[in-house]
Each structure stands twice: as structure tokens, then as C-alpha cells.
Amino acid sequence: MSTHVIGIMSGSSLDGLDIALCQFEEKGNSLLWEIMDSTTIPYTDQWYDLLKSASNLSGRDLMHLDAYFGDFIGEQTKKLIDARGWKADYVASHGHTVFHEPALGFTTQIGSGAHISLMTGLDTITSFRNSDVAAGGQGAPFSPVADRTLFSGYEGFLNLGGIANVTLIDKNEIWHAWDICPCNQTLNFLSQRANLPFDKGGHMASQGAILDEIGQQLIAMYPFDAGLPRGLSNAEVASTWISYLESRTENTHDLLGTTTQSIADVISIHISSLIKRPAKILVTGGGVYNDHLIKLLQKAGQDFGITYELPSPEIIDFKESLLIAYLGYLTMNGKPYNIHTLTGASQNMGGGALYKAV
Structure with missing residues (x-):
């Protein structure tokens, strides 16, 4: 039985929001996969400036941007679902990295999963790096x-x-x-x-x-x-x-x-x-x-x-979206995706945050 996951990535280059509908199906010891459809939503000048300057915001304003960006991701994803007839089991979104300070025990990606889930009506997984950082790892790489x-x-x-x-x-x-x-x-x-x-x-x-x-x-x-x-x-x-x-x-x-x-x-x-x-x-x-x-x-x-x-x-343009979709797939199947010998964590970690659809 195949599983369909929408993988979403906002990279550090600030080019735009990469969104891909991916299919995964286990056949014996093999995993079959396919990028069924994909698109990039270019950032407007306003979004570019907001995300680029996010690390300079106050705590209150950063939390506001987290919610606002989550609404934006959810809205853009819902438009694709409706316009292209996408059928998905859940969403996996990396969010946009604002702070990454593993030595201090935290990493911050904005784009509220609660807002994405509400807008799309789909279970949404986010916060893929946090568990590894909590276990003493770098939170990267998870590819x-x-x-x-x-x-x-x-x-x-x-x-x-x-x-x-x-x-x-x-x-x-x-x-x-x-x-x-x-x-x-x-x-x-x-x-x-x-x-x-x-x-x-x-x-x-x-x-x-x-x-x-x-x-x-x-x-x-x-x-x-x-x-x-x-x-x-x-x-x-x-x-x-x-x-x-x-x-x-x-x-x-x-x-x-x-x-x-x-x-x-x-x-x-x-x-x-x-x-x-x-x-x-x-x-x-x-x-x-x-x-x-x-x-x-x-x-x-x-x-x-x-x-x-x-x-x-x-693959050039949407490999990272495919990666995020796959990490969501592993999360929903209870499997780790961070290898502790590569990240420096005390053990293999996974477990992104899951926001259940209403």
C-alpha cells in the first residue's frame, strides 16, 4: 500500500518554498518512491526581507512570524491540493531556519505546524532537528x-x-x-x-x-x-x-x-x-x-x-523536499532518521513534532 506525503522545504538561499507530492511504497526489503508533482513558490520581496531579518526580531515578533509563515505555507499547500487534485496522507514541513545553536542545545525553524495542519486539513510533521540537538547532536546532517x-x-x-x-x-x-x-x-x-x-x-x-x-x-x-x-x-x-x-x-x-x-x-x-x-x-x-x-x-x-x-x-530542484517527505514517512512509521555517529548525538534520533488535523 502506497503512502503519499507532501514534502516542503524553505532553504537558506531564500529562493522560495519548494513543495513536492511524493509517493512511498515498501515492497519486501525495497522502498519504491516517486516525486509525483512539484512546484516552487518564489518568495516576494516582503517574504524575503521578513525571513532574512527573522533572527533580529524580538521573541514576541518571532513567534508572530512563526504563525504568519505557517499560515502562508498552509495556504500555498492548500491551493496546490485544490488546483492539482493532490491526494496526500500528511504533510512534512522543514520550516525556515532562524537559529541553529546545537552547542547551546537548541535549533529554531519557523512555520507553525499547527497552522499548516489547520489550513490543509492534514496531519503535519515539523521540528525534525530538535530531538537530535536535545540528545547532544548537531541536528544535522539528516540527509x-x-x-x-x-x-x-x-x-x-x-x-x-x-x-x-x-x-x-x-x-x-x-x-x-x-x-x-x-x-x-x-x-x-x-x-x-x-x-x-x-x-x-x-x-x-x-x-x-x-x-x-x-x-x-x-x-x-x-x-x-x-x-x-x-x-x-x-x-x-x-x-x-x-x-x-x-x-x-x-x-x-x-x-x-x-x-x-x-x-x-x-x-x-x-x-x-x-x-x-x-x-x-x-x-x-x-x-x-x-x-x-x-x-x-x-x-x-x-x-x-x-x-x-x-x-x-x-531531483536537482526537489531532492530536499523529497528528503523532508521521507523523514515524515519515517516519523509516522516510528523509525529514526538521524544517525548518531554522523550528528554526534548520544543515540539515533527521529520523532518530529506531529500536529493532528481536526
Whole structure:
């Protein structure tokens, strides 16, 4: 018997709300899955500004935004259900990360599940990271369980989102996963200097010169650390690369070229330090559409016996929504999804918060 789950993701790049209707069906020891339909709801300037500045709000105003954003998610999801005739058993929503402070014992994603459930009339699961953080973990990464189950045949999985993160297997057949370095968040920040939301195809970066001193500074901020796991927060991205680049007055094209090269260099250093080789890595996330970045990664990979493969556009754009839907599926079936050896928690954790429909 198949289960239909609506997976919803709001990423750190603030591109929009990714919503996918996913189907899961267990057949013996195998899990069959399909993204049946999907769409992205672009954020208006108002929503972009609200979410970007959420960490500066008072406690009262943040709770108001949590409810307001939950209403928005619920409204957009209900429109899709009605317009496209979606039939779903429940909703799984990651929400938008405002604070991620595992060292202090908390992580905060807004987008009230109670409001989503009320608007859609469906049971809704949220708060996927909190239990792992409560158990002493980083609350990330939680993609490995989905990567290994849904996409077999790869030695690694690289996500080029607002933050670049990876799941990979080493020469001892042990899986590892961690956040590597800033990615699209920083490139988008620099693109806004040229009054553009992002560097389409990496065109500006490809025309820029490489500023060695700046590149060395960027790379030095995110060295490979064998003491994994590691999770990065939006606040850390803002206080490292973005803060440093904000003070630079060099040509925007040169800064983009240098930063894009630095992203490729840091990713290559991290992955080649641990992965079992030769390796085939599946690449997803919005950064896949940055042709210049992909060319730099492919070039660096050749030196290490690493090949980067791009899936279909649907998987590129909605893999994270599929992941959230799968975590909801595991939650509703009472199975853990955070692997404690990867997150640093005291035990394997799962158990998102469930809001029952009236």
C-alpha cells in the first residue's frame, strides 16, 4: 500500500518554498518512491526581507512570524491540493531556519505546524532537528538516511545549497556527512552588489580574476577537520565569508570569481580527504545551475578520481523536499532518521513534532 506525503522545504538561499507530492511504497526489503508533482513558490520581496531579518526580531515578533509563515505555507499547500487534485496522507514541513545553536542545545525553524495542519486539513510533521540537538547532536546532517536509501550506487552526495554539504563513504566503508562551507548564500550576496539576485550560470564569476590573497583567506576559514561531524548555521555564514567580503571593495566580478573558485577548492579538499576512490558523486541543489562552479568542481575532481554527476532537473530542484517527505514517512512509521555517529548525538534520533488535523 502506497503512502503519499507532501514534502516542503524553505532553504537558506531564500529562493522560495519548494513543495513536492511524493509517493512511498515498501515492497519486501525495497522502498519504491516517486516525486509525483512539484512546484516552487518564489518568495516576494516582503517574504524575503521578513525571513532574512527573522533572527533580529524580538521573541514576541518571532513567534508572530512563526504563525504568519505557517499560515502562508498552509495556504500555498492548500491551493496546490485544490488546483492539482493532490491526494496526500500528511504533510512534512522543514520550516525556515532562524537559529541553529546545537552547542547551546537548541535549533529554531519557523512555520507553525499547527497552522499548516489547520489550513490543509492534514496531519503535519515539523521540528525534525530538535530531538537530535536535545540528545547532544548537531541536528544535522539528516540527509544520509535518505541518500543511502533512495539513491544507491554512489560513493557520495553533494548538495550545493545556501550551504554546501556532503554525505560520503570512506575507504573503510564508513559513512560520513557534514556541512562543508558557504555556497549560494555568499554568491547571491555578492551578486546583489550588481543588482542581481544571483549570478546566472556563474557568468559574472567566469569573467572575474582570481584574487589569491582573498581566496586564501576564504579557504582558511573552512579547513577540513577529521573531527566530524560539523553543522553550519546561517549566522556563521554571515559572520565569516559574508562579513569578510562585505568589507572588500574589489570589483564584483573578481570577488565572485574568487569566491566561486574558493567554494570549489574547499569542497575538493574536504571530499578528497576522506572519500573512497574512485568515486561517483551525485550533485543536487541550486548550485548545480551554476555552470562555472560545476566546471571547476569537475576539473578538480579529475585529479582525485572523482566524478560529479547531475540528475534530472526534478531531483536537482526537489531532492530536499523529497528528503523532508521521507523523514515524515519515517516519523509516522516510528523509525529514526538521524544517525548518531554522523550528528554526534548520544543515540539515533527521529520523532518530529506531529500536529493532528481536526
